[in-house]
Amino acid sequence: xxxxxxxxxxxxxxxxxxxxxxxxxxxxxxxxxxxxxxxxxxxxxxxxxxxxxxxxxxxxxxxxxxxxxxxxxxxxxxxxxxxxxxxxxxxxxxxxxxxxxxxxxxxxxxxxxxxxxxxxxxxxxxxxxxxxxxxxxxxxxxxxxxxxxxxxxxxxxxxxxxxxxxxxxxxxxxxxxxxxxxxxxxxxxxxxxxxxxxxxxxxxxxxxxxxxxxxxxxxxxxxxxxxxxxxxxxxxxxxxxxxxxxxxxxxxxxxxxxxxxxxxxxxxxxxxxxxxxxxxxxxxxxxxxxxxxxxxxxxxxxxxxxxxxxxxxxxxxxxxxxxxxxxxxxxxxxxxxxxxxxxxxxxxxxxxxxxxxxxxxxxxxxxxxxxxxxxxxxxxxxxxxxxxxxxxxxxxxxxxxxxxxxxxxxxxxxxxxxxxxxxxxxxxxxxxxxxxxxxxxxxxxxxxxxxxxxxxxxxxx
Amino acid sequence: xxxxxxxxxxxxxxxxxxxxxxxxxxxxxxxxxxxxxxxxxxxxxxxxxxxxxxxxxxxxxxxxxxxxxxxxxxxxxxxxxxxxxxxxxxxxxxxxxxxxxxxxxxxxxxxxxxxxxxxxxxxxxxxxxxxxxxxxxxxxxxxxxxxxxxxxxxxxxxxxxxxxxxxxxxxxxxxxxxxxxxxxxxxxxxxxxxxxxxxxxxxxxxxxxxxxxxxxxxxxxxxxxxxxxxxxxxxxxxxxxxxxxxxxxxxxxxxxxxxxxxxxxxxxxxxxxxxxxxxxxxxxxxxxxxxxxxxxxxxxxxxxxxxxxxxxxxxxxxxxxxxxxxxxxxxxxxxxxxxxxxxxxxxxxxxxxxxxxxxxxxxxxxxxxxxxxxxxxxxxxxxxxxxxxxxxxxxxxxxxxxxxxxxxxxxxxxxxxxxxxxxxxxxxxxxxxxxxxxxxxxxxxxxxxxxxxxxxxxxxxxxxxxxxxxxxxxxxxxxxxxxxxxxxxxxxxxxxxxxxxxxxxxxxx
Numbered sequence: 020x021x022x023x024x025x026x027x028x029x030x031x032x033x034x035x036x037x038x039x040x041x042x043x044x045x046x047x048x049x050x051x052x053x054x055x056x057x058x059x060x061x062x063x064x065x066x067x068x069x070x071x072x073x074x075x076x077x078x079x080x081x082x083x084x085x086x087x088x089x090x091x092x093x094x095x096x097x098x099x100x101x102x103x104x105x106x107x108x109x110x111x112x113x114x115x116x117x118x119x120x121x122x123x124x125x126x127x128x129x130x131x132x133x134x135x136x137x138x139x140x141x142x143x144x145x146x147x148x149x150x151x152x153x154x155x156x157x158x159x160x161x162x163x164x165x166x167x168x169x170x171x172x173x174x175x176x177x178x179x180x181x182x183x184x185x186x187x188x189x190x191x192x193x194x195x196x197x198x199x200x201x202x203x204x205x206x207x208x209x210x211x212x213x214x215x216x217x218x219x220x221x222x223x224x225x226x227x228x229x230x231x232x233x234x235x236x237x238x239x240x241x242x243x244x245x246x247x248x249x250x251x252x253x254x255x256x257x258x259x260x261x262x263x264x265x266x267x268x269x270x271x272x273x274x275x276x277x278x279x280x281x282x283x284x285x286x287x288x289x290x291x292x293x294x295x296x297x298x299x300x301x302x303x304x305x306x307x308x309x310x311x312x313x314x315x316x317x318x319x320x321x322x323x324x325x326x327x328x329x330x331x332x333x334x335x336x337x338x339x340x341x342x343x344x345x346x347x348x349x350x351x352x353x354x355x356x357x358x359x360x361x362x363x364x365x366x367x368x369x370x371x372x373x374x375x376x377x378x379x380x381x382x383x384x385x386x387x388x389x390x391x392x393x394x395x396x397x398x399x400x401x402x403x404x405x406x407x408x409x410x411x412x413x414x415x416x417x418x419x420x421x422x423x424x425x426x427x428x429x430x431x432x433x434x435x436x437x438x439x440x441x442x443x444x445x446x447x448x449x450x451x452x453x454x455x456x457x458x459x460x461x462x463x464x465x466x467x468x469x470x471x472x473x474x475x476x477x478x479x480x
Numbered sequence: 481x482x483x484x485x486x487x488x489x490x491x492x493x494x495x496x497x498x499x500x501x502x503x504x505x506x507x508x509x510x511x512x513x514x515x516x517x518x519x520x521x522x523x524x525x526x527x528x529x530x531x532x533x534x535x536x537x538x539x540x541x542x543x544x545x546x547x548x549x550x551x552x553x554x555x556x557x558x559x560x561x562x563x564x565x566x567x568x569x570x571x572x573x574x575x576x577x578x579x580x581x582x583x584x585x586x587x588x589x590x591x592x593x594x595x596x597x598x599x600x601x602x603x604x605x606x607x608x609x610x611x612x613x614x615x616x617x618x619x620x621x622x623x624x625x626x627x628x629x630x631x632x633x634x635x636x637x638x639x640x641x642x643x644x645x646x647x648x649x650x651x652x653x654x655x656x657x658x659x660x661x662x663x664x665x666x667x668x669x670x671x672x673x674x675x676x677x678x679x680x681x682x683x684x685x686x687x688x689x690x691x692x693x694x695x696x697x698x699x700x701x702x703x704x705x706x707x708x709x710x711x712x713x714x715x716x717x718x719x720x721x722x723x724x725x726x727x728x729x730x731x732x733x734x735x736x737x738x739x740x741x742x743x744x745x746x747x748x749x750x751x752x753x754x755x756x757x758x759x760x761x762x763x764x765x766x767x768x769x770x771x772x773x774x775x776x777x778x779x780x781x782x783x784x785x786x787x788x789x790x791x792x793x794x795x796x797x798x799x800x801x802x803x804x805x806x807x808x809x810x811x812x813x814x815x816x817x818x819x820x821x822x823x824x825x826x827x828x829x830x831x832x833x834x835x836x837x838x839x840x841x842x843x844x845x846x847x848x849x850x851x852x853x854x855x856x857x858x859x860x861x862x863x864x865x866x867x868x869x870x871x872x873x874x875x876x877x878x879x880x881x882x883x884x885x886x887x888x889x890x891x892x893x894x895x896x897x898x899x900x901x902x903x904x905x906x907x908x909x910x911x912x913x914x915x916x917x918x919x920x921x922x923x924x925x926x927x928x929x930x931x932x933x934x935x936x937x938x939x940x941x942x943x944x945x946x947x948x949x950x951x952x953x954x955x956x957x958x959x960x961x962x963x964x965x966x967x968x969x970x971x972x973x974x975x976x977x978x979x980x981x982x983x984x985x986x987x988x989x
Binding site for chain 1: 530532534537538539540541542543544545546547548558559560561562563564565566575578581582583585586588589590591592619620621624625628641642678680682685686687688689763764765766767768769771774853854855857892893894895896897898899900901903905923925927929958959960978980982983985986987
């Protein structure tokens with residue numbers, strides 16, 4: 020009989036010889052299908068059971084910690100893991116972020132079993148996908164794509180009595196379409212919690228519409244363009260701005276959130292008024308783990324904070340930087356409020372209204388993008404990012420899409436864009452092309468930027 | 481045919497204590513029960529430790545120990561893959577049946593029969609990479625102590641406000657058995673140490689950083705201690721380099737001749753040649769994610785990739801290479817082969833699934849799964865640029881530049897989905913005037929088009945300039961997989977490359 024995750028947590032806590040201990044057990048199952056050139060390429064079902072033990076030892080010169088993460092399915096494996104973690108704690112130096120563990124009680128859902136998925140979650144989906152692939156073959160299009168369903172359940176227990184459980188279902192799909200001569204490329208994507216919310220026929224229909232837009236192709240040079248960034252492209256940029264939002268890094272002069280005069284820009288206006296960048300673990304449709312479960316410490320999180328409640332956090336509110344990612348420790352060293360990072364992100368603009376199509380309809384002559392790709396920091400201190408447009412740049416004239424344009428390399432800072440956009444749409448559920456596989460829970464508006472910097476032409480099609 | 485390298489001769493005894501052979505027999509027999517045309521059973525243990533310090537204080541000392549197994553089958557021409565973590569016969573049977581079920585569900589969307597290239601069988605062979613000290617045999621306290629010493633040394637220097645130090649360590653133990661009779665047991669170790677310092681010129685409102693250029697390597701802990709790499713020299717010069725960068729004038733955008741040091745050029749090779757010569761990309765298999773390649777298969781043997789100085793090989797055999805291993809995750813013995821010869825595209829990186837699609841009888845041995853839970857896909861070999869047979873130094877290359885830049889260390893990188901258009905920055909850009917390096921410049925990035933850039937390479941350095949660089953974090957595929965890979969190259973010279981001023985690009989000047 021395989022022990023339950025709850026049993027593994029309790030066994031680890033009972034086995035610990037350290038002064039304090041936190042244990043995280045994550046049980047996950049994932050199923051995926053991948054296809055290219057209208058046929059399946061790879062697939063799989065994967066099961067994981069990981070146990071993280073945070074052993075904390077109070078010594079004469081300070082507190083040290085041993086953090087071990089290991090695949091463990093039996094109580095004897097967990098016994099060995101705890102013993103190794105205790106030894107690692109005693110062998111380690113003083114931990115910079117040491118502090119008392121979070122106090123707490125047993126949550127009501129603690130005894131519930133872990134969620135699960137398997138390949139049969141795609142039984143209906145694969146039929147519908149098969150039909151779409153058949154249509155594509157008939158209509159001389161090629162489809163490439165990937166769908167994944169993952170259910171990860173986290174169990175956290177501490178020697179202070181806290182017990183928390185959280186189940187996170189995630190589903191996402193992306194499909195690239197090309198005509199058989201490969202002359203152009205289009206993409207659609209969607210993230211959700213359930214596979215049955217993925218409408219393959221609707222996604223395929225949107226791909227077909229976009230491939231149709233590319234029947235006329237237009238060559239345009241590098242330059243600054245009036246550009247509509249759809250919610251996917253906005254998510255591509257905002258996730259990067261969030262990834263680098265460590266309070267300690269900002270305090271140390273490493274990021275765009277650093278004040279060159281010293282300290283951070285928290286409290287200062289950094290974007291247009293009306294802009295709000297928020298994480299909320301309870302946000303409808305985007306819900307994420309509402310407590311800290313850190314299996315390592317970094318400048319923005321601490322294993323000592325495990326179990327801490329996460330609440331609504333405005334990173335930017337009405338254009339002003341309000342919070343940066345901090346642990347209790349880095350909050351102390353920087354003088355910032357305690358605000359751990361959260362696993363979702365929503366951008367909205369007070370005046371925002373309208374869809375992608377509606378914002379594009381307002382353009383006299385400009386570009387409509389699909390998504391961005393290979394986004395990397397050029398200058399961390401200004402958050403200048405470079406990257407490429409991908410899978411569909413469309414020329415808009417008098418509010419109508421009139422053809423497809425070559426791809427471009429851009430150089431832009433997402434913080435600058437939040438200062439320069441001319442119009443914003445309504446915030447909708449989005450799926451980042453570049454980061455969506457790792458960070459699927461986003462909601463973003465369409466943004467129209469009057470002078471988006473296309474630095475050079477890319478021949479990629 | 482057992483092979484063994486280095487002074488460490490033993491595979492992790494805890495790994496060998498698992499019932500590897502018995503469970504392999506169970507999985508392969510259960511696959512045969514379902515008339516699988518192919519089956520393989522893979523067990524992996526990945527031990528890892530990440531140490532991170534800020535200003536000499538320990539931020540993170542977390543360790544990972546990922547252990548699991550995977551079964552891959554071909555049933556009726558269709559792949560099926562499943563993985564598990566409990567090492568019992570019952571669980572191996574259940575996971576094998578799951579792989580069969582995955583193949584059955586997938587059949588409805590499969591229109592291409594999976595065929596694998598032939599490969600000799602290798603019975604019960606062992607391979608171990610070249611390293612002296614297993615980093616997991618060194619106490620964390622000693623490892624942290626070394627990084628603390630280095631951090632304090634840097635902090636004591638003028639102009640250094642903060643110091644970041646980290647080292648990633650991985651030990652990968654792997655067992656593979658397939659239905660043809662191949663059984664391999666392998667182990668390799670890798671290390672990625674980095675130190676970075678931060679400073680400011682508050683009067684000008686400039687913040688900046690400078691990082692070590694020591695490459696990640698397939699070596700043990702001795703890499704940090706035995707003098708193989710000149711750590712003391714590199715740490716000693718880092719603060720002066722940062723101070724000079726903070727005080728440096730901005731680069732003027734325009735056309736420059738570049739001399740690029742291997743610590744920067746490895747990444748340009750990785751992005752513009754390594755990925756572009758992956759056959760799965762050229763055939764469209766990554767179109768929805770990592771992208772495709774401009775180097776399409778119809779151009780094999782004719783595409784002028786660069787100048788005649790461009791000679792590039794793929795290998796999974798170079799000592800201390802991060803992609804180096806004895807046998808790949810298809811059970812193929814690893815090799816060295818030409819990708820670009822005298823500037824012309826002549827080869828691709830393949831696995832057993834991809835090779836027959838090009839009419840090639842044998843895989844080049846590039847199948848790799850980054851963890852026990854992931855399916856093997858074609859991943860990058862060590863893709864390396866050959867040096868000149870002449871004794872050409874970096875100074876010799878610089879001497880023939882009137883107006884140019886000498887680029888050292890990698891920093892930012894980005895390239896499009898077909899590997900045409902790229903942009904790279906560096907740790908440091910030095911102005912070259914009249915054949916000599918003069919001073920650092922700030923805010924430079926070089927932008928290029930792959931074949932034009934490699935076509936502009938008019939000289940490469942000799943063997944003494946050749947360095948094996950690389951990365952731990954090459955990403956590809958869905959679900960996402962991360963692979964370590966090395967790239968060797970000499971210093972090289974390029975004519976007329978487009979240099980951007982990044983502050984201007986950001987609209988700040």
